[in-house]
Structure formats: C-alpha cells, structure tokens
Amino acid sequence: MIYFQSLTRNDLITLLQPLSQIKRSSDMTPDQLEVKAHRQANYRAQQIFHWVYQRHVTEWDEMTDLSKDLRVWLKENIQIFRLSTRQSRQAMDGTHKFLWDLVDGKTIESVIIPSALQEPEQELGQEPEFQKEGNAFAGRPAKETVQSVRWKRLTACISSQVGCAMACKFCLTGIQGLDRHLAVHEIVTQVFELRKQAPITNIVFMGMGEPLHNFENVVKACEILIDQHGLNFSKRKVTISTSGIVPAIESLGKRVDVSLAVSLNGTTDEGRSLIMPVNKKWNIEKLLNACRNYPLGSHRRITFEYVMLQGLNDSLEDAQRLVGLIRGIPSKVNLIPFNEHSGSEFKRPSDQTVRIFQKYLLDRQVTATVRISRGRDILAACGQLRSVFGTARGTEKHLDWGSNQSAV
Ligand code: SF4
Known part of the structure; x- marks a missing residue:
C-alpha cells in the first residue's frame, strides 16, 4: 500500500x-x-x-x-495517511503544540506559532498584547482559538526526523540523538493535520531534526507543500532551517525553490564548534560561501538564526564579527535569546545585552529582529522540542510533556 x-x-x-x-x-x-x-x-x-x-x-x-x-x-x-494526536497543548500566548503518534510507536512534535497583528518583535522585555491578557483562550471553544482573526501569521513548525544527530549543545532534540528519518508522508501530513486545525500561513522546518540530513524526503515533501494543486504554499513561505550541512545547502538550491534559514550561533570557529559539532566538518567560512552561492530570487534573503548564549556569543566583538561575516549576503539576522531549561549548561543573556547587540547590527544596516519565544510554558519554544518517550541512546526517559517544569 x-x-x-x-x-x-x-x-x-x-x-x-x-x-x-x-x-x-x-x-x-x-x-x-x-x-x-x-x-x-x-x-x-x-x-x-x-x-x-x-x-x-x-x-x-x-x-x-x-x-x-x-x-x-x-x-x-x-x-490517505493520518497522524493521530497523542496530546495537544496550548500555551498562554496561543502557541499550540501537538505530539503525534507514528505507526512504529515513535512520537514527533509540531507547533503552531501565532503572530500577533502588532508584532512587537523588537521590544524586548515587553510582552505582546495578547500575552498581557493571560490565557486569551481560557474557557473558549477550541474552534475559536484556531480560527481566530487575531493573528497575522500562523506558522507551522514541523519535524523532519525523530530526534536529531547534530547534537547542538543548546538543543533538547540534540540531546535525544537521532532515532530515524521521517518519511515523506510523515512530514507532509503534519502540515495536512495542522491545516485542519488552523489557517496555516507559513511553514518552517525548525521542529525536531536537521532537515538537510533527511534531504530527499524533505525535498519531496517541499514539492508537495508548494504544489499549487497540493498544499499550495508560496515558496517564500516555506523555510528550511539548517545547522549547516554545506553540500546539502548547495544541492538544495538546485532541487527546490524554498527559503533558507541557517543556524549560525557563533562568529568564530572555536566558539561555534563548542556548541555545534557540525562546525568541525563545515566551518563558518565554508558555510557562508555556500550561503553566498545559494540561488536567491529577487527580494529574497537568507535568515541567519543566532541563539544568544550568555558569555559565549553575545559580546559586542561577536556583533562586530557577525557584521563582517555576513557582509554581501542578502540576509537578515534573527536573534534568539536562549530558552533556559532545567539541566541546561547555558544561560540566557540579559535583555539589555540583547538590545545592545541588536542595536549594533541595526546601526550597521543589518536587519536584525529579536524573536520573542512562544510557548515557553509548554516547552514549545525554539530548542525545546523533544519527543515524549525514548532516546536514540535507549535511555527511556519520560518527559513531563507540556508541563512547565523544564521551561523558564
Ligand atoms: S538545533 Fe536543530 S540541528 Fe541542532 S540538534 Fe537541535 S534539532 Fe538538531
């Protein structure tokens, strides 16, 4: 079948x-x-x-x-494949996390991330309007929460693997290790199911897994997502986010026309290798050369994700090096103050540090936004996804899925 x-x-x-x-x-x-x-x-x-x-x-x-x-x-x-929901949880800010059962008993996660009509991306320390209201959805029928007209954007953050082999030190999925790649139908069906819940506008491959490590299946899934007779997403609205598998970035541009985000997170090879083992194989220079050669359509840019870790990559010298590194690449920088979780060895920088870093970039004509983390109370924020049971290394550990024990 x-x-x-x-x-x-x-x-x-x-x-x-x-x-x-x-x-x-x-x-x-x-x-x-x-x-x-x-x-x-x-x-x-x-x-x-x-x-x-x-x-x-x-x-x-x-x-x-x-x-x-x-x-x-x-x-x-x-x-026609269906994913069954093991659990779904909604955060105070409207972020909606889904835990899906796969046929082999594994689980993966996807998240719907709403963006407010007035997105206060650059106002650190200020909660978005909908967060001030507390849980805007408490006591309301589920239908209202997903069909709400309050959101400018509803982004589906989807998984490409069960676990991940890249072992980025700041990432919960990285701790889990790789269990297996997702098949094409398991990737596409996450969007298929989420779109039944809400009018999804954007898709990001930023859930569990390194999408370019599962290259063929992800490319095929993207073809279905952007097919006008399929899920019919604009190619601009589908973003593949990679930790930096350079040969795959080079191939991606030749195979499918979608947006690219690169998880940079460091401005020296020494510092980046400490937190992202992938850098030992493909260093910053090789990575940025691949970005320079990535075929971008007109008015399109690469997004550089930059998870800010206190004392590791958040100094003004880092900001200075960052400006130099990405010079000439049509790009924007998305600063992501680290989401602390229990047991993590890293700390989130102060709001002031983030603001100073961002200002340095902005003053040098680098587009730089600060991502306000969504869904932190249900472990749905960036770097917080991890399947409920099991790890590739067989340490069957149960996570209190959706509780805020591990979230800040
Ligand atoms: S940040 Fe992405 S690539 Fe790195 S371990 Fe986590 S899921 Fe894998």
Missing part, C-alpha cells in the same frame, strides 16, 4: 496513466495516445489533490467526481 501523502503530483500521474481510458481513433499514433493518456491522468491527479489537500476529504468514496472504477482502484492501492 502506498501512502497518498508520499506522492508528488507527477508520481500520481505516473500511477494513474496506465488506467486512463482513451477512446482510440484509427488515425492516432502511439505517441498521441500517450500524450492523451498523460493529460487525462494529470487531470485526475489534480482532482484528487484538490479533494485531499484543499477540501480535506480523506475517504475515496466521497470523491464523487471520480469514476467508481477509479475509486475502487484508489481504495485498493493508495491509503
């Missing part, structure tokens, strides 16, 4: 083409027959994509404009 969400439209056309019923007229050549069969298969594939991805229909029998024979064939050969 094939999972529907693992198929690009071209894959589906290839499967459907032999089923096409072309009325053969005597003067048709084999080539003409094939073209006609392809057209018919393409039309059917579009219809099916629309039923599933636009209308969220998950039963073949309900696709009433398909022939009965085709519906029977689909039922016998292709299964």
